[in-house]
Amino acid sequence: MCRTDQDSDRDPDLDTTDAAFISLLEDSAEELYDQAPCGYLSTLMDGTIAKINATLLDWLGLERSQAVGRMRFTDLLTVGGKLYHETHFAPMLQMQGEINGIALDIKAAGRQRMPVLVTSKVKTSEDGEPMLVRTTVFDARDRRAYETELLRSRQVAEEARRHAEADRARLQEALAVLQQSLLPAELPAVPGLEAASYYHTASPDLLGGDFYDLFPVGTDRWAFFLGDVCGKGPQAAAVTSLVRYTLRGAALHDLDPVNVLSTLNTVLHERYSSGDARYCTVVFGFLEPGSDRVDVHLASGGHPSALIQRADGTAHYLPTPGGMLVGVLPGARFTTARTELLPGDTLLLYTDGLTEARIGPDRALYGDDALHDFTSARPPAGPQALITALRELLSGFGDGLDDDTALLALGVPASPTAPVPPSSAKT
Secondary structure (H helix, E strand, C coil), rough: CCHHHHHHHHHHHHHHHHHHHHHHCCCCCHHHHHCCCCCCEECCCEEEEEEHHHHHHHHHHHHHHHHCCCCEEEHHHHHHHHHHHHHHHHHHHHHHEEEEEEEEEEHHHHHHEEEEEEEEEECCCCCCCCCEEEEEEEEEEEEHHHHHHHHHHHHHHHHHHHHHHHHHHHHHHHHHHHHHHHHCCCCCEEEEEEEEEEEEEECCCCCCCEEEEEEEECCCCCEEEEEEEECCCHHHHHHHHHHHHHHHHHHCCCCCCHHHHHHHHHHHHHHHCCCCCCCCCEEEEEEEEEEEEEEEEEEEECCCCCCEECCCEEEECCCCCCCCCCCCCCCCCEEEEEEEEEEECCCEEEECCCCCCCECCCCCCCCCHHHHHHHHCCCCCCHHHHHHHHHHHHHHHHHHHHCCCCEEEEECCCCCCCCCCCCCCCC
């Protein structure tokens, strides 16, 4: 037979490819069954093995004569697999006629457990009577290894998470104890005066720099202060401790609030003038209780003005304009103010975490005017009642309150003859 020009122009590589395909097509169905990359077997309805391919026999380490007609499918399974087959696999196969992708373990060669995925289907006669069960067995060793590693990774991650949570809880507990050490354990009882305080921590993971105190400086005079150190964390806590002890020490030697703040300014400026600058805002004052009133003399170093709630229901700020931050400049100037607290009057000191809270959908600043209006709307029931109302206000801000807030309220009881209520401790 003559070759045509078209035949002579064929690519030799195409001829090689065609030959490979022809070779594959010449594989017998029996060989494809016997050498398949998965296990095949057919069983009678009682589970007796009627046919099994070489792949599965090789996994099991059995000869064909040992399995066909002599063993049942359940004989190939581990004890756990047999139990699952009897309680779940076989009943579901009987009801549904097929079952797919069931994870089992077979007894492989060398008495090893081999994880497999099993799919079975019942073959029926033309009359619908079950004749035999055809089963496919897939090697799941790689999948089991992956699942085991995945489970191990999850367990490691879960253990790491638990350790992290425990470490965080211990850290928060330590920070809470340290934060409390920077505040008075309780406010002292002052004759003729009621005092209340509250400290709101914005984050249990960070030390705040807000502080306050009330303490005696003689038989008939008391000192108080409230302020805010810039920053957060251990360094801010160290500055807070220094500020508190400096103010308490200076107040014992000088009864002028401006001089007390000047002493603190000198200490901070000399300590932190080089490197990481540290400063604070603070209101410091003296109280002189009388028979029916309390005289207040205070000075402010860059701190928000104190707010007074009067017994007649009005409220107003006690202006201290021009007071400079404490610790920034060597010759900082501080502003003084005087007032009298009469029965029913309350002096409120606060840090800017309160007025700088973000509220509403547009997250606007709460502000000084809103605080004034809130205080004016409250009945003049004394320091503890005012602090309680402010605590409820702060809790209503939610995540809009992102800074610590310290509150200190000092007032004269409405009835001069009434017993002085115990001072509240910080919360």
